[in-house]
Amino acid sequence: xxxxxxxxxxxxxxxxxxxxxxxxxxxxxxxxxxxxxxxxxxxxxxxxxxxxxxxxxxxxxxxxxxxxxxxxxxxxxxxxxxxxxxxxxxxxxxxxxxxxxxxxxxxxxxxxxxxxxxxxxxxxxxxxxxxxxxxxxxxxxxxxxxxxxxxxxxxxxxxxxxxxxxxxxxxxxxxxxxxxxxxxxxxxxxxxxxxxxxxxxxxxxxxxxxxxxxxxxxxxxxxxxxxxxxxxxxxxxxxxxxxxxxxxxxxxxxxxxxxxxxxxxxxxxxxxxxxxxxxxxxxxxxxxxxxxxxxxxxxxxxxxxxx
Numbered sequence: 001x002x003x004x005x006x007x008x009x010x011x012x013x014x015x016x017x018x019x020x021x022x023x024x025x026x027x028x029x030x031x032x033x034x035x036x037x038x039x040x041x042x043x044x045x046x047x048x049x050x051x052x053x054x055x056x057x058x059x060x061x062x063x064x065x066x067x068x069x070x071x072x073x074x075x076x077x078x079x080x081x082x083x084x085x086x087x088x089x090x091x092x093x094x095x096x097x098x099x100x101x102x103x104x105x106x107x108x109x110x111x112x113x114x115x116x117x118x119x120x121x122x123x124x125x126x127x128x129x130x131x132x133x134x135x136x137x138x139x140x141x142x143x144x145x146x147x148x149x150x151x152x153x154x155x156x157x158x159x160x161x162x163x164x165x166x167x168x169x170x171x172x173x174x175x176x177x178x179x180x181x182x183x184x185x186x187x188x189x190x191x192x193x194x195x196x197x198x199x200x201x202x203x204x205x206x207x208x209x210x211x212x213x214x215x216x217x218x219x220x221x222x223x224x225x226x227x228x229x230x231x232x233x234x235x236x237x238x239x240x241x242x243x244x245x246x247x248x249x250x251x252x253x254x255x256x257x258x259x260x261x262x263x264x265x266x267x268x269x270x271x272x273x274x275x276x277x278x279x280x281x282x283x284x285x286x287x288x289x290x291x292x293x294x295x296x297x298x299x300x301x302x303x304x305x306x307x
Contacts, residue, residue: 009142009143009145009146010145011262011263011266012146013145013146013147013149013150014262014265014266015255015258015259015261015262016146016147016150016154016258017150017151017154017220017258017262018220018258018259018261018262018265019154019157019254019255019257019258019259019261020151020153020154020157020212020215020219020220020258021046021212021213021215021216021220021229021232022212022232022235022236022239022254022257022258022261023157023158023160023161023212023236023250023251023254023258024153024157024160024208024209024211024212024215024236025042025046025208025209025212025232025233025235025236025237026236026239026240026243026250026251026253026254027160027161027164027208027240027247027250027251028042028045028204028205028206028207028208028209028212028236029042029205029236029237029239029240029241029245029250030164030168030240030243030245030246030247030250031164031167031168031177031201031204031205031208032201032202032205033181033240033241033245034168034177034178034181034201034245035177035180035181035197035198035201035202036180036181036182036184036194036198037082037085037092037198037201037202038092038093038096038237039078039081039096039202039205039206039209039237040092040093040096040097040100040233040234040237041077041081041095041096041099041100041233042205042209042233042234042236042237043100043103043229043231043232043233043234044077044096044099044100044101044102044103044104044233045074045077045078045099045103045206045209045210045213045233046209046210046212046213046216046229046232046233047100047103047104047107047213047227047228047229048070048073048074048077048103048106048107048210048213049070049073049074049209049210049211049212049213049214049216050107050213050214050216050217050224050228050229051107051110051111051121051217051224052066052069052070052073053066053067053069053070053126053213053214053217053218053224054066054121054124054126054217054218054223054224055110055114055121055124055126056069056070057126057127057128057218058124058125058126058127061127062127063127063128063129063130063218064129066126066127066214066218067129067211067214067218070210070211070213070214071207071210071211071214073210074206074207074208074209074210074211074213075203075204075206075207075210076206077099077206077210078202078203078204078205078206078207078209079199079202079203079206080099081095081096081099081202081206082198082199082202082203085198085202086195086198086199100233104226104227107224107226108226111224119225119226120223120224120225120226121217121223121224121225122223124223124224126217126218126222126223126224127218127222128151128218128219128222129151129152129153129218129219130151130152131149131150131151131152132148132149132150132151132152132155133148133149134147134148151215151219151220152219153211153214153215153218153219154215154219156211157211157212157215158251160208160211160247161247161248161250161251162247164247165246165247165248168246168247173197173200176192176197177197177200177201179192180192180194180197180198180201209233212232212236213229216228216229216232231282231283234286235257235282235283235286236250236254238253238257238286238289238290239253239254239256239257240253241290241293242289242290242293253289256285256289257282257285257286257289260281260282260285260286261281261282263281264278264279264281264282267281
């Protein structure tokens, strides 16, 4: 029964849907990492974006304006992180943890002030971005059921993979980001301002992470709930690392974690296992994946040292 479910187009469709927020955050992590900074604040960025996406889409009566405003807020949070790390010389991990902790409490507080709701935005009539049916493709057996009728952000996420790849490897700014991340002193010796580049990279990272956060409350669901990012920002960090901090590699690993999330959803409906154990599946997958990745990396380094 489970095997049939895994091979069904509905499961693959759900995998793409579950992958979307992780994918945006993974690309966000990749760009930040290429500049030499680990953006561990992805979780908080996504959580803030999920809340403000609901608030602004309702206020402007437009999901697109809601998305735009959350992207601005995400970029601003990226700027704040860069300011603390680069200007005030705060440890990047501690600064990111602070943002994540603030987000967990502040989103509930802001929701209470704005709507009077506690934990769930039940009184806010938010607007979700539309699902798109793909002409021609939707009529192809099996493939149409997998790819078509996804939220538009899912397609934007897939497009972003290629845009990010071209940006990092084919544009002058992308070259500068990679140069700063690989050797800051060498980059500065040829006139590149490393701080400016890292500011830009973290702002872009914040914008992308906010798109993943918006999807949670404006695509995956149509409301905000407390801590609804549910560790996806940390999963994205793992996906980015396992994918070599590249957009394409991160995308492939994100699919694995999205499949684990989709599988957990299926098991909830047809399994006798306790709900809590099923909910652990995406995180167990992350730990196993990181373990295998770390082991292979260790073996590779050992072979290089032997040579």
